[in-house]
Amino acid sequence: xxxxPEELTPFERNARVLLDESVxxxxxxxxxxxxxxxxxxxxxxxxxxxxxxxxxxxTLMPAAGAMAAALLAAVVLWHGEPTxxxxxxxxxxxxxxxxxxxxxxAEALDLMEGWDGSxxxxxxAAQNEPSGQSDG
Amino acid sequence: xxxxxxxxxxxxxxxxxxxxxxxxxxxxxxxxxxxxxAQAALRHEDDALDAVQDAMLQLARAYGERPAEEWKPLFYxxxxxxxxxxxxxxxxxxxxxxxxxxxxxxxxxxxxxxxxAPSPEPQxxxxxxxxxxxxxxxxxxxxxxxxxxxxxxxxxxxxLDVAETARAMGCSEGSVKTHYFxxxxxxxxxxGELYL
Numbered sequence: 654x655x656x657x658p659e660e661l662t663p664f665e666r667n668a669r670v671l672l673d674e675s676v677x678x679x680x681x682x683x684x685x686x687x688x689x690x691x692x693x694x695x696x697x698x699x700x701x702x703x704x705x706x707x708x709x710x711x712t713l714m715p716a717a718g719a720m721a722a723a724l725l726a727a728v729v730l731w732h733g734e735p736t737x738x739x740x741x742x743x744x745x746x747x748x749x750x751x752x753x754x755x756x757x758x759a760e761a762l763d764l765m766e767g768w769d770g771s772x773x774x775x776x777x778a779a780q781n782e783p784s785g786q787s788d789g
Numbered sequence: 790x791x792x793x794x795x796x797x798x799x800x801x802x803x804x805x806x807x808x809x810x811x812x813x814x815x816x817x818x819x820x821x822x823x824x825x826x827a828q829a830a831l832r833h834e835d836d837a838l839d840a841v842q843d844a845m846l847q848l849a850r851a852y853g854e855r856p857a858e859e860w861k862p863l864f865y866x867x868x869x870x871x872x873x874x875x876x877x878x879x880x881x882x883x884x885x886x887x888x889x890x891x892x893x894x895x896x897x898x899x900x901x902x903x904x905x906a907p908s909p910e911p912q913x914x915x916x917x918x919x920x921x922x923x924x925x926x927x928x929x930x931x932x933x934x935x936x937x938x939x940x941x942x943x944x945x946x947x948x949l950d951v952a953e954t955a956r957a958m959g960c961s962e963g964s965v966k967t968h969y970f971x972x973x974x975x976x977x978x979x980x981g982e983l984y985l
Contacts (some may be wrong), residue, residue, distance in 0.1 A: 664977050665945060671926045676821045683838065685819040685916060690842035697815055698849035702805060757977040 792848070792951055813955040815860050816845055823868055826942045829930050830872045840875060865943060865957035876935075929979045933972055936960075940968035941976070 661669070820841060827837035844867040852863050917927075930938055938956070942955045954969075955962045 662973075664973065664982055667982070668926060668976070669921050671919075672825070672942075675923050675927060676825050676946070678923070679821055679824065682840075683824065683834065684821070686838055687824060688817075690838070690845055691813065691816045692819060693982065694816065694845035694849040695809055695891050696844055698853045699814065702853075712863070753919050764928060 793896065803866050808853065811857055812849060812860075815857065819861065819864065820845070822947050823864070825946065826939070827868060827872055829927070829938060829942060830935060831875060832931060836875055840868060840871045861896035861949065862953045862956035865947070865949075869958065925980055926976070929976050933975060937968045937975070939970035940965050941982060944969055
């Protein structure tokens with residue numbers, strides 16, 4: 654393991670001294686428990702190594718099975734999802750969907766350009782008038 | 790059984806033994822510092838011991854066959870994950886306990902009379918100053934944000950370089966430098982220059 658190559662500042666050096674002092678003050682009971690933990694870890698690793706390969710593979714079966722099930726579910730959902738036209742008929746599409754279409758339509762925005770508002774009122778008034786009046 | 794096969798079996802056994810010895814030496818060399826790092830994060834001795842023990846077990850089981858030079862960053866990565874799990878669990882437990890009626894803290898724990906008794910020996914002034922400095926540093930470290938604390942302890946206490954610290958923390962080297970710089974800045978502001 655490579656040591657820290659950087660130059661330490663006095664603060665960092667002193668902090669390290671204090672931290673080492675703090676480690677050296679760990680009591681005997683804690684040291685003993687850490688030693689026991691280490692021995693337990695080494696024993697568990699040795700027991701794990703002694704098991705035959707097929708058994709170690711067998712212990713991975715539940716995880717592998719769960720992953721396979723999740724994959725299968727994903728594939729089923731993916732294929733079951735409709736990919737063609739919307740199941741709603743054209744006339745049955747909700748208004749909100751049409752609104753989104755309108756907002757997303759770039760041509761509609763082009764039509765809006767140059768509109769000052771007055772032409773709309775003229776057009777609306779003409780719609781309410783009887784056809785004869787508007788002509789004459 | 791052929792001699793070659795005997796030799797192979799013997800070689801395999803000795804290789805497993807030497808790896809176990811190396812792992813033992815490695816774990817012995819880091820266990821105290823790892824405990825200190827876990828204790829600073831969890832602020833609880835038994836939880837810190839549990840976290841170190843779990844990390845040792847997982848390293849030995851899952852990564853014991855990896856090259857020895859990879860063990861240290863791997864171990865601290867596992868330890869960090871374990872600490873984070875414990876902190877999350879503690880947060881959830883705290884939320885649940887907040888709904889339950891309080892029984893008062895540590896009702897069942899009586900103070901240790903021996904631990905609380907004043908020492909009959911007068912402490913030398915130097916020793917007292919060192920005690921105070923260690924205590925102040927530990928308190929300031931506990932108050933640091935978790936990532937800054939981790940970067941500072943891995944670099945200063947464990948002596949990992951920036952790349953190893955980044956592997957242990959699961960972040961970029963740039964992030965390690967930033968966390969470390971901020972930690973040093975905060976600690977220096979709080980503790981001064983730590984003249985010993």
